[in-house]
Amino acid sequence: ETGVTQSPTHLIKTRGQQVTLRCSSQSGHNTVSWYQQALGQGPQFIFQYYREEENGRGNFPPRFSGLQFPNYSSELNVNALELDDSALYLCAGRTSNTEAFFGQGTRLTVV
Amino acid sequence: SQQGEEDPQALSIQEGENATMNCSYKTSINNLQWYRQNSGRGLVHLILIRSNEREKHSGRLRVTLDTSKKSSSLLITASRAADTASYFCAAGSGAQKLVFGQGTRLTINP
Numbered sequence: 314e315t316g317v318t319q320s321p322t323h324l325i326k327t328r329g330q331q332v333t334l335r336c337s338s339q340s341g342h343n344t345v346s347w348y349q350q351a352l353g354q355g356p357q358f359i360f361q362y363y364r365e366e367e368n369g370r371g372n373f374p375p376r377f378s379g380l381q382f383p384n385y386s387s388e389l390n391v392n393a394l395e396l397d398d399s400a401l402y403l404c405a406g407r408t409s410n411t412e413a414f415f416g417q418g419t420r421l422t423v424v
Numbered sequence: 425s426q427q428g429e430e431d432p433q434a435l436s437i438q439e440g441e442n443a444t445m446n447c448s449y450k451t452s453i454n455n456l457q458w459y460r461q462n463s464g465r466g467l468v469h470l471i472l473i474r475s476n477e478r479e480k481h482s483g484r485l486r487v488t489l490d491t492s493k494k495s496s497s498l499l500i501t502a503s504r505a506a507d508t509a510s511y512f513c514a515a516g517s518g519a520q521k522l523v524f525g526q527g528t529r530l531t532i533n534p
Contacts, residue, residue: 315466315468315469317466346521346522348522348524350464352464353526354526354527355512355524355525355526355527356467356512356522356524357524358521358522358523361521369521371521401464401465403466403467405467405522411472412457412469412472413457413469413522414469415459415466415467415468415469416466417465417466418464418465418466420464
């Protein structure tokens with residue numbers, strides 16, 4: 314049990330649509346990060362939020378956006394979905410400079 | 425693109441044997457973390473070693489870190505079927521992102 318839950322677990326969307334993925338982290342996780350993991354690859358950093366402000370971003374286009382809320386929940390929004398966005402999306406919560414605790418992920422399929 | 429690499433990409437051993445996985449990274453780090461992933465689901469944190477540490481143990485796990493070579497190794501002793509999974513190293517630079525390698529797929533044969 315990592316204290317991080319993600320919803321939904323699976324999702325199928327059509328190219329061009331928009332999607333919102335959700336993450337709930339336990340109290341004290343003031344930092345939340347999102348990662349994209351393509352099949353057979355390691356996770357790639359999308360962005361990170363600290364106290365509701367984005368404080369780091371990977372090499373992802375602006376159509377990937379996020380929010381962090383005061384109750385330690387977070388969202389990842391992806392607009393104008395492309396086929397290559399099909400992946401496992403992982404959310405991780407942590408306190409500063411400690412290990413990250415990951416949720417079980419959301420498997421997004423874009424058709 | 426990945427900034428770390430694990431070696432080997434795949435490893436198959438018999439139950440009871442030891443498994444060693446290596447990781448190289450390119451950035452300066454505050455810590456190096458190892459994670460396990462079963463069947464493409466969430467990552468489970470195994471162990472964190474800080475940049476000023478050289479070796480760390482946790483149960484059947486032993487991790488080493490050589491910052492001069494930008495490399496780390498994970499040793500799993502007395503392997504079990506339940507250890508079958510993908511293992512990832514992740515370079516941590518303080519409060520910022522984790523940079524993952526591509527992982528080692530470990531298979532333990534009964």
